[in-house]
Amino acid sequence: MSGITTVAVLGAGTMGNGIAHVAARSGFEVLLSDIAQNLLDRGVATIEKNLAREVTKGTLTQQQADEARGRITPVLDRERLAAADLALEAATERFEVKAAIFRDLDRILRPETILATNTSSISITKLAAQTSRPQQVIGMHFFNPVPVMQLVEVIRGLQSSQATFATVEALATRMGKTAVEVNDAAGFVSNRVLMPLINEAIFAVMEGVATPEAVDRIFQLGMAHPMGPLTLADFIGLDVCLDIMRVLEDGIGDPKYRPCPLLVRMVDAGWLGRKSGRGFYWYA
Secondary structure, three states, X not given: OOOOOEEEEEOOOHHHHHHHHHHHHOOOEEEEEOOOHHHHHHHHHHHHHHHHHHHHHOOXXXXXXXXXXXXXXXXXXXXXXXXXOEEEEOOOOXXXXXXXXXXXXXXXXXXXXXXXXXXXXXXXHHHHOOOOOHHHEEEEEEOOOOOOOOEEEEEEOOOOOHHHHHHHHHHHHHOOOEEEEEEOOOOOOHHHHHHHHHHHXXXXXXXXXXXXXXXXXXXXXXXXXXXXXXXXXXHHOHHHHHHXXXXXXHHHOOHHHOOOHHHHHHHHOOOOEHHHOEOOOEOO
């Protein structure tokens, strides 16, 4: 399992294109897959823009950027992912979507191939049970923006083998990341702690305790957070925050994880944050 040279990334959105970017920059061949050509084109364009930014900053040479871009192959036909040594799913944060992808990949990939997921909250154990290779299924939770953030939560499912963990830990290190081992539980560590903080900040706004601007300034100036919880929620996507809160509520069963009604209403209205132009703030 240790000789990983080709990585498949399923999903060319924000997280998927970031993971593809970092993998290619680190010398891996990357098969970047999505369900529509326009989604692939948008993901590749984002990677090219971000590589160009790194050249401008002086963190990459133009030759290194060109070589990284040359290692990325956009793929519409999922059957072509059979060439991968590790496949990493970065699709929508819904169990049904991820489970269907896992079943399909389990059919396509070679028996020895590792199947990882970038899920930020969904049970690795439950996803692994969708496959015939549960010992080779693991969580590899990157953080946004992927080219910048150092952390990868590596989440062991109940069935994940030590060999799979060691391979993925080494892969994260080769990609310039710091792997932190976590056991499988709803929300893992990062979102089990972060999302209730964001949710409570939304309650503070809903109940008229403070404006979004005031809540964020308190966390920036008083707790030294680089951005306040509501700015961060807009950055993550309010729909993603809501999905994760529902996973926490369902998986842990404690009413303290109940999503704030204002969060639910905003998602219902299509106010999803930065990506939709409006969340707790307006975006051009």
